Amino acid sequence: MTSNLLVYLIALPLFGSAILMLAGRRSDKWGHLFATALSASSFGVGLYLFSQMLSRSGGNRAVTQNLFSWISVGTFQVNAGLMLDQLSICFVLLITGVGTLIHIYSIAYMSHDLDRRRFFSYLNFFIAAMLLLVLGDSYLNLYVGWEGVGLASYLLIGFWNQKPTYATAAKKAFVANRVGDLGLSLAIMISFATLGTVSFAGVKAHAGQASTASLTAIGIMLLVAATGKSAQFPLQAWLGDAMAGPTPVSALIHAATMVTAGVYLIVRSNFIFDAAPTAQLLVAIIGAITLLFGAVIGMAKDDIKKALAASTMSQIGYMILGAGLGPVGYAFAIMHLLTHGFFKAGMFLGAGSVMHGMDDEVNMRRYGGLRKFMPITFATFGLGYLAIIGVPPFAGFYSKDKIIEVAFNMGGIKGVTLGGAAMLGAAITAFYMTRVVVMTFAGNKRWDEKAHPHESPAMMWIPMVLLAVGSVASGFIFTHGNSLVNWLAPVVAPNPEHHSEMLKPAVVSIMALVAVLIGIGIAIMKYLRKDVPVVAPENVSIFTKIARRDLLQDDFNEAVFMRPGQKLTQGLVVADKALIDGAVRGVARMTVGTGSTLRNTQTGFVRSYAMWILLGAIGLIAAIWVVTL
Amino acid sequence: MNSANWLTSLGVLPLLGAVLISVLPKANDLLVKRVALATTLVVAGTAIAMATQFQRDNVNFQFVETHSWIPSLGINYAVGVDGIALVLILLSVLLAPIVVLAGWNEAVGGRWSVKTFYVLMLVLETMMIGVFASTDVFLFYVFFEAMLVPVYFLIGGYGTGARSAAAVKFLIYSLFGGLLMLASIIALYVLSGEQGGHTFDINALAHLHMSSMTQNVLFIGFFIAFAIKAPVWPFHTWLPDAAEAATPGTSVLLLGVLDKVGTFGMIRYCLTLFPHATKTFTPVILVLAVISIIYGAFLAIGQTDFKRLIAFTSISHFGFIMMGIFAMTSQGHSGATLYMFNHGFSTAALFLVAGWMSSRRGSSRIADFGGLQRVTPVMAWVFFFAGMSSLALPGLSSFVSEFLVLVGTYTRYPVAAVIGAFGIVLAALYILIPVQRALHGPVTEGNEHLLDLNLREKVAIAPVIAVILFLGFYPSPLLRVINPAAAHSIAQAGYSDPLPSIDKAGK
């Protein structure tokens, strides 16, 4: 089934971005509105396609559009083709929907920035790239979007790049992503070498014939790609710094959409992972590690955005874990992705509005008792909070508990460890999110007198409200009658045989709730009962110190990659001059030297010349003698 | 126009322009420049017209033209193009007007008059066309060597810094390689004489009977010449010096076109004439290629000067091209040829902007710049764009070629491809580090009053950007021309694409 509307999903925002770029300052007046309109219209197209989809039965809901033959050399045939199926439509709606809300929010948030127009053209560009990522019908098309969003995030993180640290953060993000991209491109190479195709359909069709080894290789490479893009261990280090970007960016790119691309990639490649258990297990393990890693960092952060970033990392860890659990997990991974999209974006926008009110103060130790000053922000943020810690009946409860449950149900050591990790993560999540809420909205005010906290304009709180609605309702909607699971069934093909339930869902939920309550309790003990010092106490345990230093992730990279790399580079630069070029110059110098030495045979004394001739003659005789013997 | 003499006319046009310029009054620089620009535009137009006549699926040389030149030595003036040569000729003639327009004032302050500069330029253009078009090995050699002279004077006469030293280094290096090739050519000549009549016709020589020993020796003669031309580690040290000293325009032609003669020669001569030797040496060459990729990237990261940095990035890119060529798969081959074209444009973009930056700032040291994005947004953007195309961002032309090379190599030589792929990461570093230093951060002093691009410069760079974008999304026009030729040259070398492993398993 084909549809020629798909291209418009991408074309509209791309067009907007291009116009704003070319028009430059001339479009300062209307640029932001234009961009928002285009994003919204793209959302409209998405909705229309969604409605059409609903009108068709499960099997043939997917639509494709083939634009032209992009690269065609020998057997390497890649079309510029788009594919919209049940999986990608979820993303399309999330991207365009949340995206549009954040456009609107940014109109107000960025109103004082001289370069707002440029900001919006970036945003549009991001929307287009992200849509291409989820709509591309082959790994190579996905790759284009994949790096496109990378570029967008680079540009947006470095939006205020006159600040060197921000510029560095942007560079860091790009490079880390490139490492992931390396994985993706290798995956594509392997799949072409083994399967002779790189289109999703093709790979899906032939995956069965390929050897497990090569499929595992592909899977691991895809996982590398995912870790890069989704800030998973060990490529997670860039996400925290990425908070240098304007808060709407953090909400859209580094919470709701781009960072979840890794999850999309893995779920999209279910046919590979299902056939490569090792790779799949690795995915689950990475997810588990990261969800704890992020959670731990989250506990120690005083910068509200960094705390949220850490929690994003952790939540995506849940998704990856879910995706790593195989057919039963894919749907829940996606579900958590969507719900997370709502509540995390909402909370980021909330954080943004707090910063807006506190003239860009990000240190939570300088907040406190803000709830009466910005009630709406508090309300929306609170709902998001309840959602993320997984309190029923909020969205997080449904999605996260499902993942924990499925994890336990893997059975055996695997089940216990993964499930346990997820459970522990839930508790920690509850702790640090409570900490955030308490430090920000509750307790005594700790900001100095210059700050005049105030509620943000409607332009900003309306999107927050809408997202809050999402974070309340979405979970219920998705799980009501297994709607999302069934919806995604044609894509991810859950295997019918039912797992031996190690634990009943109810049990899992109760355990989870208990864990959450413990987390909340400790947090309240620590931060509500005693009042929070304005400067972070130094006399803390080594663990806290390490956690504050992001578990030494940067120190590690620096020690293992950066410094040796720099040494190597300097060494090579010297070696190039000294050895290679030196060798060349040496030969030249040697020749000249020989010349000036031989020159001295020309003594100027005629008798020595005569001597030469005489010796020459004798030499000739001697030689000719030898020759004839 | 009679299709037989397309190439000759193409080659003669710049010469006519040169003659015309040389009779113009010395004083009137503007007129000289205009004539030069007009000439190059006419040539470009003619070339495009010719390209439309090219039959894509015909793998034989087209627009063939043969006149006996030195019959007593069996030397002919024989020209003709296949898809690969055609693409490279297009590259040369398209870059020429851009270079003229972009470097509108770069001839000023040279040793000699502006006139001389453009005469040399146009003569060089003729040579470039000739070197790609000739199908007679001797003729090729003549162009190959004669081409050095104008470049030598362009670098030494109009460059900056240690220009004459750089020029000499360039010339000696190239001459040395050329002479080794001459030895091989002489051997070919003698062999052809022993096997029925002296000839230099590439097709005839391809059927020469040679012992594998002979093949290897002669192959080395050719290969070193080409390896020096397309600087391959460890023959590269002339390039950074030359690129640093030469004017931006010259550098564009040097890196963008002249160095391609090396890689082109590998395809056209090494592969066609010495298939067995090619097989023998492929492992060594792949190692060299991979080293070039990584080594070039690392040195690029380590450079403190824009021009040297770009030079080293090119060394890295030439590693990719060579890898693609000697991977001996249709993807690798087409990718390599496409890479040559794309690299021409992305380097052109990088070098022209770098040239504008340094001419405004009076220095090409990266450290002297800072915060340009605030002062000169357009220039900064163009540089950033050029950088992105240099690091092969998907959606830009160079991505297509780089990925084809990698995929094509992987199917036959996975290890080389995997190591080479790390160039992708390093590329991000060698582009983003200078971008951050020069464009981002606060405006450092000395840069507050730099002027942004003027209209002429915008007009000059616009087509480059357009081409890079267009080919990024729609490379087919070129690929359709390249593919048959590439497939042909692989078949000639006695290779065929490896099958996907599942099919192999099936067999």
Added chain:
Amino acid sequence: MDTFVAPALSYSLLSPILIVLGGAVLAVLVEAFVSRLIRPVAQLSITLGTLVLSLAQVFRIRHASSLTAAMGSVAIDGPAILLQGSILVIAILGVFLIADQEHFTGLAAAIPGSSEEREAVKSGEKVTEVYPLTLFAVAGMLLFPIANDLITLFVALEVLSLPLYLMAGLSRHRRLLSQEAALKYFLLGAFSSAFFLFGAAFLYGYSGSVSLAGIHDAIESSPGNIVLLLIGMSFLSVGLLFKVSAVPFHAWTPDVYQGAPTPVTAFMAAATKVAGFGAMLRIFYTAFENSYWDWRPLLTVIAIITMLFGAIVAIAQRDIKRMLAYSSIAHAGFLITGILALNKSGLDATIFYLFAYGIATIGAFGIVTLVRDSSGEVTDLNRWAGLGKRSPFIATVFATLLLAFAGIPLTSGFIGKFTIFSAAFESGNKAVVVVGVLSSAIAAYFYIRVIVLMFFSDPVEDGTSVVIPSFLTRVTVIASFAVTIFLGVFPTPLLNFISSTATFLR
């Protein structure tokens, strides 16, 4: 006791030589009897007239071939005609340079710096002995490559050498150097010709005949004592290799080239090489043909040493004339490879190379005569800096000639190198080809260095300037420039003519 038979001489075939000799005698008479005022003009016109006439004769008999022109003592055949032609053309161009009297002392016999020398200079005396000397030398050169027996060979050698010894001493400026050059050239020349003669004696002893044909037959039937042959061959080679300045018999070349008046240098650098190699070609291709197993290895070694030595030492030179001298040594090496080839293509290539190289050399030295300061020519390379600025045209021509020496395509030098190397390769001497290629790479370096000096370095303000060339000099320079380019682009006519005519008569 049979009756005396008058020798039968075919004068028309010998006419080129006879004309030149006649002209020389006439010139001597003029020197003796014509008044000083009109002497220069008269001499110049006589000399040129003679040479042109002789050239015309050569052209007239271009298809002739005879062994009996002078009772078998000379061979008139293709190579002979070609070489004589080249020599005459070069000689004419050389005389054009010599005609610029600036270079010659007014009174060769005067002590440098003595009162009578100053007198001579003041009275604007013009030396004109140089013309008859030139003519005699030319006559010797014409005879050398066609001589078909050892006697004629020796006589020709001396006839071409003796005048050159004297001419080397005629420079106006730097008299002492000039005289020293003459002395060295003379002593070493005589020394080497003694070897030549001794070698000739042994060859005669081996073969019992002084004619090359006789030696050839003797070698074929190899009757006599091989030792005699070997000694004879090597000593004869000493004399010849000396003339063409091959290492280790080269030592005179730089000194003499530098000391001699530049026009003379030009003349002898170009013409002597042609004559010398002409003779070598004939001897090695006809007389020694069958014993090449004996001499080829030696000549190979000498060729290699010569190429490398010339190229490498030239790099270290600071004086343009010395540099050209060493470059001529290197070229001698290249030419020897042509002799080594010992096949038709080698013969053709060598003849082509000789002509191309001779013409280019004349032009190069012609330009050297133009670069002067108050005290005459400037040969110090450093003072050539920025010549390209002072007079672009001259610099460009010189650069072109240098590129020709370096063997860059589209110049005669390239075709020459290519043909001669391919001939050597054909004959299986791959090593020589490789070394040749390498040494031309080295050689390229110092040619390029001069170009850099002329174009890429700024002029030093020390009064060095390029004088407006006299008409004749201009003709020489332009002619050699034109020929160099023409032969680089359209060598076909000459190549064809050579390959169609050049076959030795035995």
Added chain:
Amino acid sequence: MNPANYLYVAALLFTIGAIGVVVRRNAIVVFMCIELMLNAANLAFVTFARINGNLDGQVMAFFTMVVAACEVVVGLAIIVTIYRSRRSASVDDASLLKR
């Protein structure tokens, strides 16, 4: 008596001459050594003429004498000029041209 002996003499003379050229400084003496070598050659020629039993060698000898005479003329001219300007006939003094 064995004609070969004449050849030995010739060779001896030639060697003496050659060595003389290398070791003696005075230009005149050097020149005379060269003459000696020429005459050694002459001796060889006539000897061979005798051995081969034809006259060519002897003819050659006559030619050589003439040529040698010419050489003397030229040579003395040069040497004398040098002597006059330098007041010395030592060949080692004439060594301005070098390297």
